[in-house]
Amino acid sequence: MAEFSVAAPSVGAASGKSVTATGKALSVVALRKTYGDVVAVDEASMEIAAGEFVTFLGASGSGKTTTLMMIAGFCEPDSGTITVGGRDVTRLAPQKRNLGFVFQQYLLFPHMTVHENVAFPLTLRGVPKDEIRRRVGETLEIAGLSGFGGRKPRELSGGQQQRVALCRALVYRPPVILMDEPLGALDKKLRDQLQVEIKTIQQELGLTVIYVTHDQEEALVMSDRIAVMRNGLIEQFDTPRELFERPRTPFVADFLGAANFLPGRIEQHTDAHTVVRLDQSGGLLKARRHQLAPGTEVKVAVQPGRLRACATDDGFCTGTVETATYVGTLVRAGVRIDGGDAPLLRLEVPAGRGPVTGERIGISADPDDVNLFPTEQGG
Amino acid sequence: MAALTATAPAGPRKLLASRKTRIGILYALPVVVYLLVLFVYPILSTLLLSLKDADGSFTLHWYADALTGVNLSVLITTLRISAETALFSLVFGFVLANAISRLKPLWAGVAMLIVVVPHFISALVRTYGWIIMLGDKGLVNESLSGLWIPGAPFQLLYNELGVVIGTTSMMLPYTVLLLYGVMRGVDRRLLAAASSMGAGRVTIFRRIYLPLVAPGLASAGLLSFILSLGYYITPALMGGPNQTMIATLINQQVTKENQWNGAASQGVILLVLTLAGLLLVKAVSSLGASRKKRNAS
Numbered sequence: 241m242a243e244f245s246v247a248a249p250s251v252g253a254a255s256g257k258s259v260t261a262t263g264k265a266l267s268v269v270a271l272r273k274t275y276g277d278v279v280a281v282d283e284a285s286m287e288i289a290a291g292e293f294v295t296f297l298g299a300s301g302s303g304k305t306t307t308l309m310m311i312a313g314f315c316e317p318d319s320g321t322i323t324v325g326g327r328d329v330t331r332l333a334p335q336k337r338n339l340g341f342v343f344q345q346y347l348l349f350p351h352m353t354v355h356e357n358v359a360f361p362l363t364l365r366g367v368p369k370d371e372i373r374r375r376v377g378e379t380l381e382i383a384g385l386s387g388f389g390g391r392k393p394r395e396l397s398g399g400q401q402q403r404v405a406l407c408r409a410l411v412y413r414p415p416v417i418l419m420d421e422p423l424g425a426l427d428k429k430l431r432d433q434l435q436v437e438i439k440t441i442q443q444e445l446g447l448t449v450i451y452v453t454h455d456q457e458e459a460l461v462m463s464d465r466i467a468v469m470r471n472g473l474i475e476q477f478d479t480p481r482e483l484f485e486r487p488r489t490p491f492v493a494d495f496l497g498a499a500n501f502l503p504g505r506i507e508q509h510t511d512a513h514t515v516v517r518l519d520q521s522g523g524l525l526k527a528r529r530h531q532l533a534p535g536t537e538v539k540v541a542v543q544p545g546r547l548r549a550c551a552t553d554d555g556f557c558t559g560t561v562e563t564a565t566y567v568g569t570l571v572r573a574g575v576r577i578d579g580g581d582a583p584l585l586r587l588e589v590p591a592g593r594g595p596v597t598g599e600r601i602g603i604s605a606d607p608d609d610v611n612l613f614p615t616e617q618g619g
Numbered sequence: 620m621a622a623l624t625a626t627a628p629a630g631p632r633k634l635l636a637s638r639k640t641r642i643g644i645l646y647a648l649p650v651v652v653y654l655l656v657l658f659v660y661p662i663l664s665t666l667l668l669s670l671k672d673a674d675g676s677f678t679l680h681w682y683a684d685a686l687t688g689v690n691l692s693v694l695i696t697t698l699r700i701s702a703e704t705a706l707f708s709l710v711f712g713f714v715l716a717n718a719i720s721r722l723k724p725l726w727a728g729v730a731m732l733i734v735v736v737p738h739f740i741s742a743l744v745r746t747y748g749w750i751i752m753l754g755d756k757g758l759v760n761e762s763l764s765g766l767w768i769p770g771a772p773f774q775l776l777y778n779e780l781g782v783v784i785g786t787t788s789m790m791l792p793y794t795v796l797l798l799y800g801v802m803r804g805v806d807r808r809l810l811a812a813a814s815s816m817g818a819g820r821v822t823i824f825r826r827i828y829l830p831l832v833a834p835g836l837a838s839a840g841l842l843s844f845i846l847s848l849g850y851y852i853t854p855a856l857m858g859g860p861n862q863t864m865i866a867t868l869i870n871q872q873v874t875k876e877n878q879w880n881g882a883a884s885q886g887v888i889l890l891v892l893t894l895a896g897l898l899l900v901k902a903v904s905s906l907g908a909s910r911k912k913r914n915a916s
Contacts, residue, residue, distance in 0.1 A: 312815060334814045341815035347808050351830045360826075361816035408816070 264326070265290040265448040266311070266416050271320035273306055273472075280306040282472040283320070288450065288465075290415070293442055295451045295459040297495075298469035304452045305420060307469070311450065312418050313337050325415045340409030340417035344424045346401040348393035354380070354404050355389035361412045379411045380404075382441060399430045406438065410447060419451045423458065435461050456496055460484070468492050490539055490613045499541040500585050503615070506536045513607050516540055520580030521557035527610035537615040544572070544586040546609035549595050555602030559585065561595045571595065575603065662890070669884035681884035690868065694888065697865040700779065700854065701847035704786040708843045709836060711787065712794030719795070720802035731799065738792045746853045749785050750776060753857075777859040785853040790843035797842065801835025834904070841900050845893050865889055 266288045273281040281303040288294050296304035309315035311322055313334035322330045329337045348357050358376045367375070380386055383403040393401055402422055409417050422438075423431040439462050442449050453459055459466050460480045467477040468491070476488045487493035490501065504516040504525065513526040516538060525540060532538065552558045562584060563574040571594030574584035585603065587595075595601055672678040684690060719730045737745065752758050753775035760772035775781055805828065813823045851866040858864070869885050872878040 314811060314815075334811070335817045335819055338817060339815065341812065343808065343812060345808065347806070347812040349809060349813075349827060360813070360818075364817045364822060412816070 264288070265292070265324070266450070267323045268307075268311065269321045269323075271307065271310060271322065272318045273303075273310060273315065274318055279472045281310070281317075284472075284474055285320075286467060286474065286477055288416070288448065290448050291446045293439070293447075293449045293451065293462055293464045295453060295463040295466045296469055297453060297456065297459040297466050299454055301471075302469040303472040304454075304467075304469045306472075308418055308420055308450060308452050311416075312339060312341055338414050340412070340414040342402070342405050342409045342417065342419040342422045344421040346393070346398075346405045346425075348401055348404055348408070350393055352393075353389065354385065354391050354393065354396070357393065357404055358407045358411050361408060365412060375411055376407075379407045382445075383407050383437075398426050399434060402426065402434065403437075406441070410441075410445065416448045416450060419449060421453055422451075424453075431458070438462065460496075468495060470495075484543075485609075487541070487611055490541060493541040493543075493611055493613070497541075497543040498586075499543050499611070500547070502540040502542075502582070502585075504538055504540050506530075506532050506534045506538060506612075508534055514612065516612065518557060520577055520582055522579065523556040525556040525605070525610065526607040527612050528608055530612050532612065532614060538612045539615055541611045541613060542605050542609060544588040546605055547585070547587045547589075548604050549573070549587065549589055549601045550604045552600055552602040555604040558600065558602050561597050561599045561601060564595055564597050566591060566594070575601065577603075665883045665886055668880055669887050671880060673880075681880050682888070684881060685884045685888055690885070693863050693865055693868050694885075696862060697848060698892070700782055700786065700862065700864060701844050701850075703779075703783050704790055704847040705840045705844035707783060707787040708790035708794045709840045712791055712798050712839060713836070715791070716795045716798035716802055719799055727799075731796075734795050735792050742789060742852050743856075745789070746785055746856050749781075749788065749853075749857060753781060753784065776857060777862075779858070779862055782854045782858040782862045782864075785857040786847050786850055789850070789853055790846060793842055793846065794839040797839040798832065798835050801832050805831045837900050837904060841896055844896060848889055848893060 264287055267286070269285050271281055271284040272279070284303070284307055286294075296307060298304045306315060310317045313329070313332060313336075317330065320330070321328055324337060324339065348354075349360065352360065355376055358379060359372050362372045362375060376389070377386070380389060383406060385400065385403055385407065388396065388400065388404075393404065396404065402425075405422070409419075419438075423434055426434065435458055438449075441447070451459075451462060463480060465477060465479055466483055468475045468483060470491055476483055476492045478486075478488075483492055483496050487497065487499075490499075493499040494501070502525075503519045505519070507515045507517045507524060509515070509529065510526075512529060514528065514530045514532065516525045516527055517523070518525060518540070527540065548555075557577050557579075559575040559577040561573050562576050563572075565572045569591055570588050571591050573587040573589065573595050575587060575595075577585055587603070589595065669681050670677055670679070672680070686694070715734065719727050719734075722730060750757075754760070755772045757775075759775060763771035763773065775784070809827060809831070810823050813827050818826070849866050850864065851870065854862055854864040855867050855870075865885055865888075869882045872882040872885075
């Protein structure tokens with residue numbers, strides 16, 4: 241770790257004109273892109289601060305990559321504006337935007353050595369030879385690639401190639417670095433390792449990164465904020481904790497938290513809580529206070545890990561354990577709730593005190609972990 | 620026990636290897652015989668012929684003849700015309716292949732067909748086609764005169780220009796095919812990657828695209844140069860007396876003067892030139908590679 245703190249200031253100083261840590265690095269206003277009748281991105285707007293690590297998270301076809309490509313300039317938006325460091329770049333060619341881009345397929349220049357690859361963007365900027373050598377050396381050292389400068393890309397492993405691609409994108413200190421599923425082609429173990437490396441480098445150098453992935457875990461591990469995208473819309477743009485604990489739509493609750501959904505109706509409001517009567521069991525369940533009129537049909541969303549098994553007369557409902565799978569530290573249980581043929585309720589409880597198949601249990605939850613969505617909101 | 624397991628597999632493996640080798644030789648035999656009879660023997664006998672005097676003794680004077688006077692100037696003309704042909708077919712081939720490689724696969728296929736199909740027609744027919752087109756009253760000169768271009772009609776036949784036009788058109792399919800294959804293999808996303816770092820079109824072309832297709836350029840240029848060296852029909856029909864190429868000279872010696880030894884020596888010279896060209900390209904490319912390595916370290 242020591243080399244980071246040594247290298248970071250000098251690389252930072254070399255760039256000369258990086259955006260200050262409090263400034264707005266990038267803003268996107270009402271960005272829209274259609275392909276024929278299909279709306280790929282629908283009025284996407286967001287502001288990203290300098291030094292922030294932002295992830296676009298979504299399934300394929302959610303518009304996350306299209307948004308990234310529009311920011312990079314590889315794809316022209318139908319309408320909307322993109323501003324980088326206060327400069328409108330919406331209609332500029334990619335090479336005039338001064339952004340960094342890391343591709344899933346690395347795309348290192350095969351006829352150049354590692355050193356030449358990383359030096360390439362600097363030579364375009366007319367940096368003197370000695371300084372190029374110094375900065376390339378420093379950047380390769382940060383990525384743990386010292387001594388690989390003379391090699392050709394094909395002589396490196398996938399993980400090393402992607403590290404070189406990362407160096408090539410950050411060596412000229414662009415105000416924003418875009419990454420399109422950079423770890424998608426790597427195996428799980430290497431991916432976990434590089435997630436930490438990229439995050440560390442990003443924090444040490446204060447880089448502003450926009451990262452695209454479909455992997456929730458990756459997004460949670462790396463991001464300061466995540467934009468959850470679906471059908472061209474940004475469902476929610478928030479910190480990982482907010483997304484996880486306070487999902488704003490049933491989709492986000494399901495996508496990130498894999499929540500259980502139970503139909504119910506608002507019964508009443510108390511000072512601190514909203515009380516819901518569940519359709520199936522008729523049980524009463526306390527949730528965080530919501531601004532919904534009594535009688536409103538709602539969906540109750542609770543993540544499997546936030547449900548607790550308890551005595552049969554303590555919970556908001558009772559049921560029979562149908563499946564119980566031991567997965568190391570946890571037991572994953574499927575519970576058939578009494579009074580209805582809803583899908584099995586999924587529970588994750590610490591192993592050891594875990595329920596057994598066939599056992600009758602009650603189920604309870606902390607009101608703070610219960611989210612409510614009006615039914616007409618869809619899901 | 621350990622010794623047993625260590626030594627036991629060695630025996631059969633050795634046997635297998637030698638049997639594999641023997642079978643390999645058996646498979647290679649037809650090719651070896653083919654090459655010996657149709658390739659090595661003719662070259663050796665040509666070489667012998669070029670070194671034999673009228674009375675059967677050893678001599679070098681056929682080579683001395685071939686490299687002096689008119690014969691030398693024919694040799695130089697051959698090299699010059701071949702170089703010009705290689706250059707032009709490379710330039711036109713590059714432009715054409717580059718355009719085709721950007722088309723959608725279906726249209727690229729059609730375009731390649733259009734480039735290659737004329738090659739199915741006899742070179743003689745195509746050469747006469749050019750002669751009709753390029754004559755004083757041909758399509759090209761008539762059009763130029765019609766447009767009041769000063770100096771028209773131009774002399775487009777029976778000079779070096781005529782020969783180079785003819786041979787270039789004959790070589791074009793080879794260069795286009797070779798370059799197209801290489802260009803198709805270039806990952807276009809590399810060019811996008813370069814532009815994301817701030818490279819403009821000219822820089823991308825010069826520093827990314829050109830180096831990536833350079834091997835294709837070298838082999839296409841060399842191929843058209845070598846093919847032109849021994850080209851016969853087109854230079855003979857479209858050139859004047861000053862454009863006599865070495866193949867024409869060899870033909871004259873064999874058919875008109877019954878001078879096989881002289882023809883053989885010129886054939887050997889042609890062969891040596893071709894090999895020299897191959898070695899040159901190899902040397903240049905490896906030199907470039909080693910210089911790059913030195914720069915990087």
